[in-house]
Amino acid sequence: MTRKGVAALLYLVAAFCAVLDPTTIGLILAITCVSLLTVGYRFRVDFALVLSGWFLYFPLAGILSVLFGPFWSFLVSGTIIVVVTERLSLQNQLSFVLENPVAIDTEVKRLAEELSRVHVKRLIQVVALVTAIGFLAAAGALAFSAVSVLMLASVLILVAIGFYATRSTIRGPND
Amino acid sequence: MVVELTITNEGNDLERIVLEDELPEGLVVTRGSTRMVCALKRGTKATLRYEVALSEPGDVHFGPYVLRIQSLFRLSEKRFDLIAPASIKMYPKFFSRRVFASRSKTYSFAGNAPSRYKGGRLEFMNIRGHVYGDPLRDINWKASARLGKRLVNEWHAERGLDCIMIVDLLRADIPRVGIWSGRSGLISSSYELAHGLVGSGNRLGLLVLGQTPVKLHPGFGSRHLRILLDLIITAREGTVWDAGSIEGFLRSFFRKQYRFRAGALFFVTTTPNADLLNAVKTLSAKGFSCHTIIANVLDDEARALTELRASDATTLATGARVARAEMEWFEKRFELYSKVFEWTRESGFVGFGRGPQ
Numbered sequence: 462m463t464r465k466g467v468a469a470l471l472y473l474v475a476a477f478c479a480v481l482d483p484t485t486i487g488l489i490l491a492i493t494c495v496s497l498l499t500v501g502y503r504f505r506v507d508f509a510l511v512l513s514g515w516f517l518y519f520p521l522a523g524i525l526s527v528l529f530g531p532f533w534s535f536l537v538s539g540t541i542i543v544v545v546t547e548r549l550s551l552q553n554q555l556s557f558v559l560e561n562p563v564a565i566d567t568e569v570k571r572l573a574e575e576l577s578r579v580h581v582k583r584l585i586q587v588v589a590l591v592t593a594i595g596f597l598a599a600a601g602a603l604a605f606s607a608v609s610v611l612m613l614a615s616v617l618i619l620v621a622i623g624f625y626a627t628r629s630t631i632r633g634p635n636d
Numbered sequence: 637m638v639v640e641l642t643i644t645n646e647g648n649d650l651e652r653i654v655l656e657d658e659l660p661e662g663l664v665v666t667r668g669s670t671r672m673v674c675a676l677k678r679g680t681k682a683t684l685r686y687e688v689a690l691s692e693p694g695d696v697h698f699g700p701y702v703l704r705i706q707s708l709f710r711l712s713e714k715r716f717d718l719i720a721p722a723s724i725k726m727y728p729k730f731f732s733r734r735v736f737a738s739r740s741k742t743y744s745f746a747g748n749a750p751s752r753y754k755g756g757r758l759e760f761m762n763i764r765g766h767v768y769g770d771p772l773r774d775i776n777w778k779a780s781a782r783l784g785k786r787l788v789n790e791w792h793a794e795r796g797l798d799c800i801m802i803v804d805l806l807r808a809d810i811p812r813v814g815i816w817s818g819r820s821g822l823i824s825s826s827y828e829l830a831h832g833l834v835g836s837g838n839r840l841g842l843l844v845l846g847q848t849p850v851k852l853h854p855g856f857g858s859r860h861l862r863i864l865l866d867l868i869i870t871a872r873e874g875t876v877w878d879a880g881s882i883e884g885f886l887r888s889f890f891r892k893q894y895r896f897r898a899g900a901l902f903f904v905t906t907t908p909n910a911d912l913l914n915a916v917k918t919l920s921a922k923g924f925s926c927h928t929i930i931a932n933v934l935d936d937e938a939r940a941l942t943e944l945r946a947s948d949a950t951t952l953a954t955g956a957r958v959a960r961a962e963m964e965w966f967e968k969r970f971e972l973y974s975k976v977f978e979w980t981r982e983s984g985f986v987g988f989g990r991g992p993q
Contacts, residue, residue, distance in 0.1 A: 547709055554654065557671040566667075566685050572674035576652060579675060583708055622711065 464552035464560065468502050471514060471545055478520035487520040505557075507550050514546035533595070540591050544584050551580050641684040641701060641720060645676040654704040655684050660696040663688045663724075664815065690726040692820035695870040698722040725869060728824040762790040797838045798854045798899030800890055801830060801864075802882060805846035807873045809907040811933065816940035818906040819873065821933035825979040826868050826904045829929055832985075833902075834861045841893070842867060843885055847874025851889050854899070879915040886919075897923040903974070904929040908966035917973045926974035929985075930967065934959050936981065 462470075472495065479491035494516040501509030522538035529537050558566075558573045594614070601610040641657055655672045659665065668686030676682055690696065703716045763776055766786035774788040803826050811818040833840045834856065841854035842864050850871045852864055886894045893899045901924050905912055908930055920926045938956050941947055947955070970976050977985050 550710070554673045557669050558673060566669075568683060569669070569672050569674070569685065572672070572682055576673060576675045579651075580708060 462548070462552070464502075464549065464556045467545060467549045467552055468498060468510075471498055471517075471549065474517055474521065474541075474545070478517055478524060481524050482520045484523075487523065490516045490520050501553075505553055507553055510549050510553055511546045514542045514549070518542050536591070536595055540588060544588060548580070548584065551577065637689070637724060638685065638687050639698070639722075642681055643676070643684075643703065644681045645678055647678065649678050650676045650705055651708040652706045652710070653682075654706065655682070655701065656704075657684060657686075657701040658699065659688070660698060662690060662692065662694050662696050664691055688724075690724065691815045692817055693726050693728045693823045693869050694819075695725045696723065698724075725866070727865065727869065728820065728827050760789060760791060763787050764790055798841070798893050799833050799838050799902060800841040800843060800854065800886070800893060800899060801826060801833075801902045801904060803842070803844045803868060803871070804879070804903065804905035804907075804912060805844050805871055805873050806878055807846070807875050809905055809909060809912075810873055811906060811937050813937055813940040813946065814944050816936065818931070818933040818937065821931045821936060821979075821981060822904065822906050823868055824981065825929060825931040827865055828979070828984060829902060829904065830861055830864055834858070834864075839899075840864065841890060843882065843889075844868060844871040845877045845879065845881070847872035847876060849877045849881070849885060851885065853890070854893070879909075879911040882915050883919065900925040900927055902927045902929055904931065906931045906933050908963060908970060913966065913969055913973075916970060920973035927977065928970045928974045929977045929979055930963065930970075931979045932963065933981075934963070 475491045475494045475498070478494075479488050482488065482491070494513045497509045497513035497516065500506065501513060518535075518538055521541065522535045525534035525537050528534070555573045555577060558569050598610055598614055601613075639657070641655070643653075643655060653672075653674060653676050657670045659670055666687045666689045670684070670686055672682065672684040674682055698720065700717050700719055703718055704713055705716070706713045763779055764787065766775065766780075766788045770788045774791075776787045776789050779787045803822065805819070805822065810822065830840055830842075837856075839854035839856055840860070842850065842852040844850035844867065848871075850867050852867055855863075901919060903912060903916060903926065905928070908928070912928075916926050916928060934956060937959075938952055941952055941955075967976050967978070979985050
């Protein structure tokens with residue numbers, strides 16, 4: 462999916478939130494999301510694009526609670542937002558190469574598309590991991606106290622993120 | 637021009653890298669992108685490739701580029717500012733008009749500087765008997781055969797004039813619209829003038845007003861012309877050295893020419909203005925032979941404005957008329973103290989030598 466496609470998807474989600482969420486705050490969050498998305502898309506600002514998605518976290522969770530219940534809807538909403546904004550962010554970076562009318566260097570285009578494919582695979586893995594953790598947490602909550610499972614999960618997530626963020630052994634000329 | 641920047645990964649696999657080249661001022665990307673996003677496995681290479689064009693003659697230096705090594709989801713990033721030094725020098729396009737086909741006499745002046753062309757054959761003077769040391773090519777074979785003794789032709793020795801070209805590269809005097817600027821026209825006209833003067837056997841010096849004063853003593857030949865052109869191209873626009881400082885430079889740097897009032901001064905500008913007029917008036921009063929070259933870039937400017945859609949056709953036509961009237965007004969004032977030439981990109985120098993005789 463191209464940058465335009467992902468952005469359109471986010472616009473669609475924002476429109477759903479604005480229509481289906483009955484509260485004023487939901488509407489304001491959806492409008493903020495659309496504004497940030499427009500600015501980020503127009504001027505290719507990564508931060509604005511990612512932030513725009515996170516404004517939909519609560520309204521989307523509220524809407525999804527009809528399908529998944531009040532507890533799981535937050536996890537599903539968060540996962541959707543992470544996946545969509547991460548994809549949008551990457552597409553935004555790639556757009557300098559793929560959507561530039563004068564950028565017709567085939568080698569650079571091939572490398573960018575290769576990266577895009579790897580990114581999609583990794584996002585699918587992340588979704589699978591989140592689903593698995595969700596099920597494990599649900600199973601754990603049956604056996605143990607929900608609070609202790611939540612705390613353990615939080616710690617594990619932090620450790621996982623820390624490990625992921627620092628695992629790459631990047632060495633440069635100054636190291 | 638194609639710019640290529642190749643990076644090789646000699647370490648571990650990299651999930652995501654962003655390579656971005658910082659484009660120097662004055663360059664426009666015509667093809668490709670200055671940014672590359674990709675993954676780079678161990679031992680592989682990736683090449684960032686793009687084409688650039690210079691909007692005007694100049695000297696640009698490629699400096700640092702930024703390499704960002706990231707994790708796939710950008711949760712970690714390391715930034716490296718690396719240097720890949722390179723430079724591009726673009727010279728003005730020169731269409732030979734009336735001065736290039738041969739050694740043109742268009743700009744010839746009977747100065748007192750002996751020409752570098754030895755035995756200059758400017759004008760036939762006399763026939764005399766051959767003496768030891770006379771060059772073989774001067775022997776008049778027909779006359780020698782008729783009279784039975786070797787005779788040689790005598791010529792007036794060719795002499796050139798010491799000229800000093802003063803290029804007005806002051807920021808306020810260079811019209812600018814978007815990425816277009818009158819600098820290109822100014823450099824082209826200066827080069828064409830320099831080519832004509834040097835090609836005619838004159839010695840040419842240079843003084844560029846602007847950021848830093850660029851000075852070159854008068855000299856002959858194509859090598860000198862090349863040095864002169866390089867100096868004009870690399871000169872920076874600025875506000876520091878203006879028309880008021882011309883006489884000071886003449887006095888301190890071009891001492892010989894200043895002391896004997898030898899040679900001619902050529903003022904090259906795109907925008908004739910009161911400061912320059914004042915300098916011409918002062919130097920003319922002090923005995924210098926002054927010439928003013930006005931590089932007319934009004935058409936180019938109008939084209940740039942049209943491309944930018946900065947104004948509608950009526951406003952543009954009115955503006956062009958006003959600008960033309962202003963230029964003509966200044967031309968008339970300059971004609972009181974100097975010979976005025978006008979240069980256009982299409983037809984070169986026009987309006988030769990209007991002014992005091």
